[in-house]
Amino acid sequence: MIAQRSTRPGVGMATFLGVCLALPGMTLAKAGFPEEHPGGRFVERPAPILIVHDTIKNFPKWSRAEPCEIPPVWRKKFPGPDRFVAVLNGAAYCDQETGLVWETSPASGSFDWTGAINHCATREVGARKGWSLPKREQLASLVDTNSGLCTGGGLCVPDGHPFQNVQSASYWSATTTSGTPTFAWLVNFFFGSVLVSHLDGNGLAWCTRADQSYGWQNLAAMK
Incomplete structure (x- = not known):
């Protein structure tokens, strides 16, 4: 009313x-x-x-509201098991800290930057289209260099995360370098670092959904 x-x-x-x-x-x-x-x-x-x-x-x-049906809680840190909430029958997970939705199992093949962009743009996960290659800061939000996994020589991602098939390698972001658009940013989940590579280089792709283009309001429809 x-x-x-x-x-x-x-x-x-x-x-x-x-x-x-x-x-x-x-x-x-x-x-x-x-x-x-x-x-x-x-x-x-x-x-x-x-x-x-x-x-x-x-x-x-x-x-x-249920988890991930409200705006992300920017000021709060969630432990791994509580941070990620399953959507699309477990085909993807919503990050309660950022409101972003990530596919559970990224593709194992590598791409050049344009190929990674196209891969996510045409990707279908949980019978849903509308995926995209994440921006640099979005992808980096999954890095946790303080996790037990990372300090133990494993992936630098949150402890208790639900993802599968994530590799100790570099994943493309959609963000190109300012002033040099022939290079783009990647995130390496073994070192937990952010780096750059020429667009013709090789990298993996981890697709996201429900960013600024889709909004957290649509998460309820994805359950």
Whole structure:
């Protein structure tokens, strides 16, 4: 339920709020107020509105949402087993720290940069299209050089991660180097490092979904 401010003079905002908040299941989410014109009339300001959420009629309420159906928690670190949530019947996992969805088992073959871009663009995982090669910072978000796996000589990824077929090698990102577009960034999951290579070089591809192009709002539909 969304209630907008009245533009009629004489309508009291306090009275309106009191009526709304007195109704069962109604909670105030955001308030905006009218602007008084010098001539005594109230006129609309473009952005502020009054939004009332009806929790009885199943309007969105984040406290009821399941993991990865809410915006990522940027300020919080999750342990590996809790950080990743299965979607698409286990064909992919959502990272609760970033909101990104990663395929469970990346392809084992190597590509040049253009081949990696095309591979993810045409990839189908869990009966879903819409995958893409991740940006440099997105791919690097999977690196954990402090994990027991990494310090023990294994992959530099979070302990307890659910992924399969991840290799001790370099994976392409979609990000090219500034000023030198014939080179692109890769992430090496053995050293936990970020490096560059010519676009004609070889690298692996780990595809992602639900980034800025898709949004965390669509994750519920992927379950």
